[in-house]
Amino acid sequence: MNTVLVDPRTGRVRGSSAVAGEPEVRSAVAAARAALPGWRGLTPRERSRRLERLAALVEEHADSYVAREAAGTGKPDSETAGEVEQVADLFRFFASAVRAQSAPAGGRLVDGHESWVRREPIGVVGVIVPWNYPLMMAAWRCAPALAAGNTVVAKPAETTPDTLELLAEHAAEALGPAVLTAVPGDRRTGRLLVGADVDMVAFTGSAAAGADVSARAAGRRVSLELGGNAPVLVLPDAPDDTWTQLARACTYNAGQSCAAPARVITLRENHEETVERLVAAMRERLAGRDFGPLNNPDQAARYDGIVKATGAGRNVAAGVAPRPGEENGFWRPARILADLPDDDPAVVEEVFGPLLTVQRAEDLDAAVALAGGVPQALAASVWTRDLATGLDLAGRLDAxxxxxxxxxxxxxxxxxxxxxASGHGTDLSTLALHEYQRPKTVTVRLRDGG
Structure with missing residues (x-):
């Protein structure tokens, strides 16, 4: 069974991809289980060297990764090239981090006994990643899991299998057979992976799918990143480049980022200026020239439904400038919505597109309350020249x-x-290693009790 792949830049079929069923998933997990003793048995130095080799392969084949990522996501090369570079850096970072990790205090903590803490891999990790950052989200999950000594079976999103399959090929060369395996497929494939003989599931996706993953994991460890709806507090003394910075961040990857700015919140005195300046900045960002399309027909339809349902008094869209032959792609313009109720669909839902809402608050306390008025709590930003106020607000925001x-x-x-509702768990930094390890305390009696 195959799934049809569509180029989001043109809307045309670009090929097909296999859909892994129960036999393929079971086989991949069994192979990862068989590879686990050898991989976890390596010293951190040897695992580090192999991960460094994988990073080098990503760099050596950067053009292939860029082309595959662009085909699946429609992103311009300026975005994909930077993301491929970040992926190589991420594998290098965790290659080093695993050799320098710390453990809780050890020593003679109990009279007559010596104790220490070992950090051990979880085992076989099932990784499920979304279509907005197919390669980078895979690296965020796979790099620390592999560095910690786990083997990984990873499922890409149905529309974007390309780069993860190439990464698995290079992993087989650099790390060894079945240390990292890709199983392309649909939602059923993901459910099969969660229900398979894996010891942990790392999932990035929607809140509804995350709840389903948690239920199916049945007590096994789960790491969830379930999206965001980031508030942006813009104060009257915001820096002069606030508007252009927010327009660029909002339209990067066509706004299809869980941490993208989404809900601009102003005070009464700077509301009109903020709307005007954001409209001007967003009008400078053209879909097709400055950023890519939405990823697939379902996402485009969902986005259009939210825009249609909004009660915004002001709805201002920029232009669309696709290249010849790309007129039927899933392009959506940069857009500002203002004068809208606090329970507007564009406010309470994660839009996941090149769109900013602008709300007004009476004072800073009300602005913080508006910022926390949605279930998600992933990311936020504050814009002010008063660093003391900015740092205070950063501490008060729940993100x-x-x-x-x-x-x-x-x-x-x-x-x-x-x-x-944005989930739990940690990506990036040395803290991410702990997601994929479990501590074991070892205590030795020093004196003979004879």
């Missing part, structure tokens, strides 16, 4: 990651993770 006078600035060294 796993908060930026001050910037947005979507991330690096391998800093953790990323959600709260509330």
């Amino acid at each position: 796993g990651e908060v930026w001050l006078n910037c947005h979507l600035v991330q690096t391998a060294e800093l953790p990323h993770g959600g709260r509330g």
